[in-house]
Amino acid sequence: MGDSMPDEDTREAQNRTGLLWADPRTPFTWRGWSFGADVLRFGGNESPYPPPQELVDAIAAASDRMNRYPFGMETSLVEALGARLGCSPEQVMIAPGSSALLEAVIKGLGGPGREVIYPDSSYPAYRGAATAVMAQSRPVPLRPDGTCDIEGIAAACTDRTSLVIVCNPNNPTGGMAPTKELRPLIEALPAGALLMIDEAYWEFTEEYAQGGRGALDYLECGRPVLVTRTFSKFYGLAGLRVGYGVASSEIAGELHARLRLGGSNIVGLVAAEAALGLTDVFAERAERIKAERERLAQAFGDLGFEPLPTQANFVFCPHTDDDLPARLMAAGHWVRDGRSVQMPGGMRVTVGNPDENDQLLAAIRAIAC
Numbered sequence: 001m002g003d004s005m006p007d008e009d010t011r012e013a014q015n016r017t018g019l020l021w022a023d024p025r026t027p028f029t030w031r032g033w034s035f036g037a038d039v040l041r042f043g044g045n046e047s048p049y050p051p052p053q054e055l056v057d058a059i060a061a062a063s064d065r066m067n068r069y070p071f072g073m074e075t076s077l078v079e080a081l082g083a084r085l086g087c088s089p090e091q092v093m094i095a096p097g098s099s100a101l102l103e104a105v106i107k108g109l110g111g112p113g114r115e116v117i118y119p120d121s122s123y124p125a126y127r128g129a130a131t132a133v134m135a136q137s138r139p140v141p142l143r144p145d146g147t148c149d150i151e152g153i154a155a156a157c158t159d160r161t162s163l164v165i166v167c168n169p170n171n172p173t174g175g176m177a178p179t180k181e182l183r184p185l186i187e188a189l190p191a192g193a194l195l196m197i198d199e200a201y202w203e204f205t206e207e208y209a210q211g212g213r214g215a216l217d218y219l220e221c222g223r224p225v226l227v228t229r230t231f232s233k234f235y236g237l238a239g240l241r242v243g244y245g246v247a248s249s250e251i252a253g254e255l256h257a258r259l260r261l262g263g264s265n266i267v268g269l270v271a272a273e274a275a276l277g278l279t280d281v282f283a284e285r286a287e288r289i290k291a292e293r294e295r296l297a298q299a300f301g302d303l304g305f306e307p308l309p310t311q312a313n314f315v316f317c318p319h320t321d322d323d324l325p326a327r328l329m330a331a332g333h334w335v336r337d338g339r340s341v342q343m344p345g346g347m348r349v350t351v352g353n354p355d356e357n358d359q360l361l362a363a364i365r366a367i368a369c
């Protein structure tokens, strides 16, 4: 194993340079992390499955164009996404990871005197980007089952609110608020505010399995709604950084122009389009991940933990020992320390393949039981 360390130990000393950062918190950095090949990764909500060979071939074929900027090369992916999602290409925005899109929107709409409402605990980029532009953060606690409190979020809106964020399913808990619950929130949106629904884990949900469209159902509701999704999770392209957003043509056009969206790389664009064509292959993998998710949750329960209900590719276990993530890391198993996602006293475990999961469970039994 390399010089891997648990989350807490990798944070750099605060304000070492004396620069006047807007966010006074100690930042998190990956610098200094080193994962040897023998570290099993349960900490990044990644796919445990390497890309299918067809995808590797498509990537190799695209690589001879890398002397070019990707100007104009989004078109084919945008059209393929539009066809798959049942919307027009004008409604689709591509970004180098959905996090880049989320952050651009938060920075574009946030600012002094503006309120950004988001669930807490949730994806850390919301708070980070809101703080960076000195917007007023309005975190709304999750429900006890780890889902976003949609009513609480609606109640937090004021006439200074410019952006409302829902993470569904929520990271780090995995809980999913039924999409139909969003309607009253949309109706309660203050004038001029955008509702951004982060559906990074959409394809692992029951609604997806039942043929639902998720929050895409609200795109034409007449209120400003943006849905963000990613190729990083279900399609397993985390390392290539391709995410996307979908909105009404009007909102998408404005976001494009205002936020200067773009910046995806040629290889990622080609891979994402090829991956879309292999959706059935990934759906079969997602079924395996979901089956393992249930097995892990059951095993965690048997070990005395109380895992939260999840519809994502990870399971959150509250009330574990704060030292457990570090001890697992020392044994070659990287799980996400709850302290790094504002959930102290817990750990977030990404579902691995069956063999990896067996190894993790054996390590937990050896350490914690």
Ligand SMILES: Cc1ncc(COP(=O)(O)O)c(C=O)c1O
Binding pocket: 044, 045, 096, 097, 098, 099, 100, 123, 167, 170, 171, 198, 200, 229, 230, 231, 232, 238, 241, 242, 243
């Ligand atoms: C809730 C949520 N949104 C967005 C992202 C960002 O995904 P990406 O930038 O890889 O598209 C993540 C990644 O873990 C996430 O958990």
